[in-house]
Amino acid sequence: MAADASxxxxxxxxxxxxxxxxLFGLGVTIACASLGYVLGVALGFxxxxxxxxxxxxxxxxxxxxxxVVRGVPPLLVxxxxxxxxNGALMWVARGFGYTGYIEIxxxxxGVMAVTLVSASYSSEVFRGAHGTIPAGQFEAFAALGLRPxxxxxxxxxxxxxxxxxxxxxxxxxxAIKETTLLSVISVAELMRVVGLAGRTTGxxxxxxxxxxxxxxxxxxxxxxxxxxxxxxxxxG
Amino acid sequence: MNGKxxxxxxxxxxxxxxxxxxxxxxLPEVRIGTDGGYLPWxxxxxxxxxxxxxxxxxxxxCERMQRNCRFTAQPWEGQIPALEQGKYDILVGGISITPxxxxxxxxxxxxxxxxxxxxxxxxxxxxxxxxxxxxxxxxIGKTIGVxxxxxxxxxxxxxxxxxxxxxxxxxxDSLNLDLxxxxxxxxxxxxxxxxxxxxxxxxxxxxxxSPNLDFEQFDYLGVGVGGLMRKETEELRKAWDVALCQxxxxxxxxxxxxxxxxxxxxxxxxxxxxxx
Amino acid sequence: MDFETTLHVASELAGAIWVTLxxxxxxxxxxxxxxxxxxxxRASRHGFLRAIASAYVLAFRSxxxxxxxxxxxxGLSQFTWLRQSPAWILLREPFACAVIAMSLCSGAxxxxxxxxxxxxxxxGAIEAARALGLxxxxxxxxxxxxxxxxxxxxxxxxxxVVTLKATSLASTITVMELTGVAKxxxxxxxxxxxxxxxxxxxxxxxxxxxxxxxxxxEIYLAPPHERPLxxxxxxxxxxxxxxxxx
Numbered sequence: 001m002a003a004d005a006s007x008x009x010x011x012x013x014x015x016x017x018x019x020x021x022x023l024f025g026l027g028v029t030i031a032c033a034s035l036g037y038v039l040g041v042a043l044g045f046x047x048x049x050x051x052x053x054x055x056x057x058x059x060x061x062x063x064x065x066x067x068v069v070r071g072v073p074p075l076l077v078x079x080x081x082x083x084x085x086n087g088a089l090m091w092v093a094r095g096f097g098y099t100g101y102i103e104i105x106x107x108x109x110g111v112m113a114v115t116l117v118s119a120s121y122s123s124e125v126f127r128g129a130h131g132t133i134p135a136g137q138f139e140a141f142a143a144l145g146l147r148p149x150x151x152x153x154x155x156x157x158x159x160x161x162x163x164x165x166x167x168x169x170x171x172x173x174x175a176i177k178e179t180t181l182l183s184v185i186s187v188a189e190l191m192r193v194v195g196l197a198g199r200t201t202g203x204x205x206x207x208x209x210x211x212x213x214x215x216x217x218x219x220x221x222x223x224x225x226x227x228x229x230x231x232x233x234x235x236g
Numbered sequence: 237m238n239g240k241x242x243x244x245x246x247x248x249x250x251x252x253x254x255x256x257x258x259x260x261x262x263l264p265e266v267r268i269g270t271d272g273g274y275l276p277w278x279x280x281x282x283x284x285x286x287x288x289x290x291x292x293x294x295x296x297x298c299e300r301m302q303r304n305c306r307f308t309a310q311p312w313e314g315q316i317p318a319l320e321q322g323k324y325d326i327l328v329g330g331i332s333i334t335p336x337x338x339x340x341x342x343x344x345x346x347x348x349x350x351x352x353x354x355x356x357x358x359x360x361x362x363x364x365x366x367x368x369x370x371x372x373x374x375x376i377g378k379t380i381g382v383x384x385x386x387x388x389x390x391x392x393x394x395x396x397x398x399x400x401x402x403x404x405x406x407x408x409d410s411l412n413l414d415l416x417x418x419x420x421x422x423x424x425x426x427x428x429x430x431x432x433x434x435x436x437x438x439x440x441x442x443x444x445x446s447p448n449l450d451f452e453q454f455d456y457l458g459v460g461v462g463g464l465m466r467k468e469t470e471e472l473r474k475a476w477d478v479a480l481c482q483x484x485x486x487x488x489x490x491x492x493x494x495x496x497x498x499x500x501x502x503x504x505x506x507x508x509x510x511x512x
Numbered sequence: 513m514d515f516e517t518t519l520h521v522a523s524e525l526a527g528a529i530w531v532t533l534x535x536x537x538x539x540x541x542x543x544x545x546x547x548x549x550x551x552x553x554r555a556s557r558h559g560f561l562r563a564i565a566s567a568y569v570l571a572f573r574s575x576x577x578x579x580x581x582x583x584x585x586x587g588l589s590q591f592t593w594l595r596q597s598p599a600w601i602l603l604r605e606p607f608a609c610a611v612i613a614m615s616l617c618s619g620a621x622x623x624x625x626x627x628x629x630x631x632x633x634x635x636g637a638i639e640a641a642r643a644l645g646l647x648x649x650x651x652x653x654x655x656x657x658x659x660x661x662x663x664x665x666x667x668x669x670x671x672x673v674v675t676l677k678a679t680s681l682a683s684t685i686t687v688m689e690l691t692g693v694a695k696x697x698x699x700x701x702x703x704x705x706x707x708x709x710x711x712x713x714x715x716x717x718x719x720x721x722x723x724x725x726x727x728x729x730e731i732y733l734a735p736p737h738e739r740p741l742x743x744x745x746x747x748x749x750x751x752x753x754x755x756x757x758x
Contacts, residue, residue, distance in 0.1 A: 080705075419589065
C-alpha cells in the first residue's frame with residue numbers, strides 16, 4: 001500500500017510530483033512531431049513531384065534520397081544530424097565569409113530528423129496516390145483545354161490528397177514514434193523526461209509504463225482523427 | 237567559524253579594492269561552457285540555475301580576475317567542438333587533463349583530482365582487494381559497465397581489454413541502475429558518483445572497491461581536472477591561472493571542495509605557474 | 513579521414529555487422545511464431561482468446577518500440593522478486609531483452625500481415641477443397657496456407673527490412689550493434705559523414721540482398737500464369753505494410 005501511495009505522489013502535480021515535467025515533455029513531443037511532420041509532408045510532396053517529373057537526374061536524385069533514408073535506421077539519421085549538422089553548417093557559412101560560431105540546438109536537430117524521415121515516406125505515399133488516378137483524368141483536363149499546371153492543381157491534386165490520406169496518417173503515427181528516439185540526443189521530449197524520472201525515483205517501470213499509456217492514447221486519438229477526416233473527405 | 241568570517245571579510249575587502257570600474261567594462265565577458273549534469277562538479281537546480289564545485293570555483297575566479305562571466309549549459313558531447321569553433325572561451329566541469337586533449341587545446345593548471353574506482357555489490361567477491369594487480373585478477377571474465385567517452389572507459393581499454401566483457405552506457409544513472417540490478421558485476425567511474433550512490437538509500441547494497449586508481453599509477457589518467465581552452469586565448473589562461481593560485485593559497489578551493497565532495501580534492505598550486 | 517582511421521572504422525563496423533544480423537535472425541523467427549499464435553487466437557471460437565490476441569496486436573502496434581524495450585530492460589529490473597526468479601537468466605542479458613522486445617513488436621505487425629494474407633484467400637478455393645472431402649487440417653495446409661503465404665510475402669519482406677532497421681534500437685540498452693558502434697565512432701573520430709556513408713552502405717547492402725532474395729522467392733512461389741504480372745504485388749504490399757519501425 002505504501003508503494004501505491006508513493007506512486008501516486010510521484011505522478012502528482014506540483015513540486016514533488018512529475019506531472020508537470022511529463023506534460024511539458026509531451027508538449028515537446030507533439031511540437032517536434034507536428035513541426036517535423038508538416039515540413040516533412042511538404043518536402044515529401046516536392047520529392048514526389050521530382051520523381052514524377054520529366055527530368056531524369058532530379059528524379060533519380062529523389063529516388064536515391066528515399067532509398068537511403070528508408071534503408072537505414074532512423075536512429076542513424078539522428079546521429080548523423082546530431083554530430084554532423086554543426087560542422088556542415090559552419091563549413092557552408094565559411095564559404096560565404098562568415099567565421100563566427102553557429103549552433104543548432106537538439107530540438108532543431110530533432111525536427112530535422114523527423115522531417116527527413118517523414119519526407120521520404122510521404123513522397124512514396126504521394127507517388128502511390130498519383131498512380132491510382134486514372135489516365136483518363138489527365139486526358140480529360142487536357143481536352144478541356146486546361147494548362148498542365150492548372151490541371152494538376154484543380155483536378156489531380158485534390159484527388160491525390162484524398163487517396164494519400166490513409167498513408168499520411170501512417171506517416172504521422174510514425175513521426176510520433178520517431179520522436180522517442182530523440183531522447184538519445186537529449187531533446188527534452190516525453191521519453192527523456194520519463195527516463196530521467198525513472199532513474200531519479202528508482203521506479204523506471206512506473207514511468208516507462210506511463211509513457212506507454214500516453215503514446216497509446218496519442219496514437220489512438222490520432223488514428224480516430226484521421227479516420228474522421230477521411231470520412232468527411234469521402235462524402236464532402 | 238572565525239576563519240570563515242575573516243575570509244569573507246577579506247574577500248569583500250579585496251572586491252572593494254579591486255572593483256574599479258575600468259577592467260570589467262573594457263574586457264568582453266568570459267563565456268563559460270559546462271555540462272550541468274555531472275554532480276558534484278557541475279549541476280543544475282530544479283529552477284534551472286547552474287551550480288556545483290566547478291561553477292562555484294569559476295565564479296570565484298571571475299571575481300578575482302575582475303571579469304564578467306556568462307555560464308551556458310550544454311551536454312558534454314558537443315562541448316569540445318563548440319569550444320574550438322569559438323562559442324566558449326573556457327569549459328569547466330570535471331574535465332580531466334589528458335595528453336591527447338593537450339595536443340589540440342590548452343588547460344589551466346589542475347585544481348582538483350579524484351581517483352577512479354570500481355564499485356560492486358557488497359556481497360561481491362571483488363571486495364577487499366588491496367592492490368590493483370589483485371583486483372585485476374579477480375575482475376577477469378566479469379562484466380563491467382562504464383560510461384562511454386570517459387577516463388574510465390580508457391582505463392578499461394588500456395588495462396582490461398579482452399579480459400572482461402565491457403558494457404557502455406550513455407549516462408551514469410543508467411550505469412547505476414544496471415549495477416543495482418546486478419546485470420553487471422562491477423562498474424568503473426570517478427569516485428564522486430559512487431559516493432553519491434552509496435550515500436543514497438537505493439545504493440546501500442553497493443560498495444566502492446579499493447584500491448583508488450589515479451595518475452600516480454596510471455599516468456594517462458591525467459593529473460586531475462582543469463579548465464579547457466583554445467591555445468590562442470593565452471592571456472585569459474594566464475589570468476585564470478593567477479586567480480587559481482590565489483584561491484588555492486587562500487584555501488578557497490579546499491573550502492568549496494569540502495562543501496561539494498565532503499573531503500579535499502584540491503591539488504597543490506603549481507610552482508611553475510604560481511611561483512613559491 | 514586518413515587511411516589508418518578508415519581502417520579502424522571499417523574493422524570496428526565489420527565486427528558489429530554480426531551483432532546486427534544475429535539480432536534480426538533471432539527476432540524474426542520468434543516474431544513469426546508469436547504472430548502465428550496471435551493469428552490462430554484471433555480466429556478462435558473463444559471470445560476470451562480473441563480479445564487477448566487483439567489487445568496484444570493493438571498494444572504493440574500503438575506504442576513505440578523504444579518504450580517497449582525500456583519497459584522490458586530498465587522497467588522490469590526494478591523488481592527484486594523478478595531478479596530472483598528464473599526469468600532473470602534471460603532478462604539480465606541486454607541481447608536477450610532486445611530480442612524479446614523486438615519479437616513481441618514484430619509479432620504484432622506480422623500478425624496483421626498474416627491476417628491480410630488469409631483475407632486474400634478466395635472463399636471459393638476453401639469451399640472447393642472442403643467439397644473434395646479434405647480434413648480441416650489438410651484444407652489449411654494444402655489450400656489456405658500456400659495461397660496466404662504467397663499473398664502475404666511482399667508485406668512480410670517489408671517487415672523483415674523494418675526489423676533489420678529496428679535492431680538499431682538495441683544500442684540504447686548497451687548491445688553494440690552497427691548503429692551503436694557508428695555513434696561511438698562518430699563522436700570519437702568526428703568523421704561523421706564518412707562513418708555515416710559506410711554504415712548506410714552496409715545497411716543498404718544487407719537490405720538489398722534481402723529484398724532481392726525475397727523477390728526471387730516470390731517469383732518462385734508464384735504459379736506460372738501469374739509470374740509476369742508483377743504489378744499486383746505492389747498493391748498487396750501497400751495494404752498491410754508496417755509504416756515504420758520507430
